[in-house]
Amino acid sequence: MRYTQEYTTLVAKDELAAGIYRFCLKAPAISRLAVAGQFVQVLVEGKQLRRPISLAGIDKQAETITIIFEIRGEGTDRMAKFVVGDTVDLVGPLGNGFPLPDAKHPVLIGGGIGNPPLLPLAEHYGNAATVISGFRTASAAILQEEFAATGATAVLCTDDGTAGFAGFTTQALEAHLATNPCDLICACGPMPMMSRLADIAEKNGILCYLSLEERMGCGFGACVGCAVDIRDENGNIKRKKVCTDGPVFLSKEVVR
Ligand SMILES: Cc1cc2nc3c(=O)[nH]c(=O)nc-3n(C[C@H](O)[C@H](O)[C@H](O)COP(=O)(O)OP(=O)(O)OC[C@H]3O[C@@H](n4cnc5c(N)ncnc54)[C@H](O)[C@@H]3O)c2cc1C
Ligand code: FES
Incomplete structure (x- = not known):
């Protein structure tokens, strides 16, 4: 790094x-x-x-x-x-950043202030991407024009139904998957949202990356203030640092 x-x-x-x-x-x-x-x-x-x-x-x-x-x-x-x-x-x-694997039908999912880091990803995948953004209410919604300007299909969700899809991003994803292919999910937002996304990805066999947020001290690996439990490929739990090993992890590595 x-x-x-x-x-x-x-x-x-x-x-x-x-x-x-x-x-x-x-x-x-x-x-x-x-x-x-x-x-x-x-x-x-x-x-x-x-x-x-x-x-x-x-x-x-x-x-x-x-x-x-x-x-x-x-x-x-x-x-x-x-x-x-x-x-x-x-x-x-x-941090490590998103790995940007080849994908024909990536879906990028942001919850609230978790949306901004998805913009560079939307620029990378362009019109192949669908961006599902969730906010509490219409007045808190941001970046819809910016996502659309990348060529991506922007799907706005609000919890209270004041704009776009009435409901959570996870529900919008399930509706999307019912009629569209998807070979990659990248997400950033509150843990309950990402936990549910990890379940949906696993159930549908979709590669999924989650960007975690943890309280940080130094930000570059020195203080161990940001350590979380991560599951390795053999199922063993290890402590990893969100600031240097993450913030982006494979969804199946994240212990929920
Ligand atoms: C890798 C990473 C990326 C982030 N990216 C963004 C971003 O793009 N935009 C954005 O608005 N916020 C982002 N955050 C969260 C942001 O760092 C915190 O909101 C901020 O540090 C709060 O500082 P404060 O002094 O205003 O609040 P404080 O008075 O310190 O705390 C206020 C609230 O913020 C929470 N908080 C404090 N520090 C953190 C932290 N390091 N991570 C998460 N929550 C914290 C506290 O639990 C508390 O509820 C990110 C956090 C991480 C770890
Ligand atoms: S914030 Fe210090 S090790 Fe991660």
Whole structure:
């Protein structure tokens, strides 16, 4: 894993929905190394530990990266106060990223703030991909135009039925599988959603990768703060670090 510490510049900022911000950062070194599914650690004034945020865009030509985050606590609240032109201290790119296997009919599934890391994947698979995005309600829905712009078929789901498919992403996936082929599932979102997706993938014999979220300290393998149980191919349980062995794991490796 190659990563670096870089003083990046915030070149564009917008609020996609209430409390959800998108930053475009000039980051020549990090953008050069980055792949889909990796993350950066953001330094926030007054906080010793950096905050992990996934890459929602990598533009190697423009030497920029995009991150999208939701205000959850003090750290992300302070991040939301950055203004265009500010220097943002990042460490990255971190983690293993999605492996991008050949797939004719990939389905990418995001729950809430788990959607942004799927954008670089949608760009990779283009019109072969179906993106199923779930949100609590219509006003919290983000990135539908961006997913459609990649050529992917974008399926919006809301828990309360205020927009798109009324129900969970897992139900939309089951409806999709009833009439469409699928040879790959990649997902990021809350654990109950990913656990159910793993069951559906297993039942249908579909290769499935899950991007896990765990509270992190260092982000690069030194503190063991992010260790989770992972099942190896012989069924043995081992402790693995989400920051360096993940965050992306095969669904059958994830102990639920
Ligand atoms: C690999 C990875 C990628 C992530 N990508 C994104 C992303 O693209 N966009 C986004 O909005 N968020 C993402 N997160 C979650 C984000 O890191 C946390 O929301 C953030 O660190 C909270 O910091 P805070 O200071 O605002 O909140 P705190 O005051 O520290 O905590 C507020 C809440 O956030 C939870 N939290 C704190 N730290 C983490 C953490 N490291 N992981 C998960 N939950 C945490 C706490 O349990 C608490 O409920 C990611 C987390 C990981 C591990
Ligand atoms: S966060 Fe320190 S080892 Fe993973």
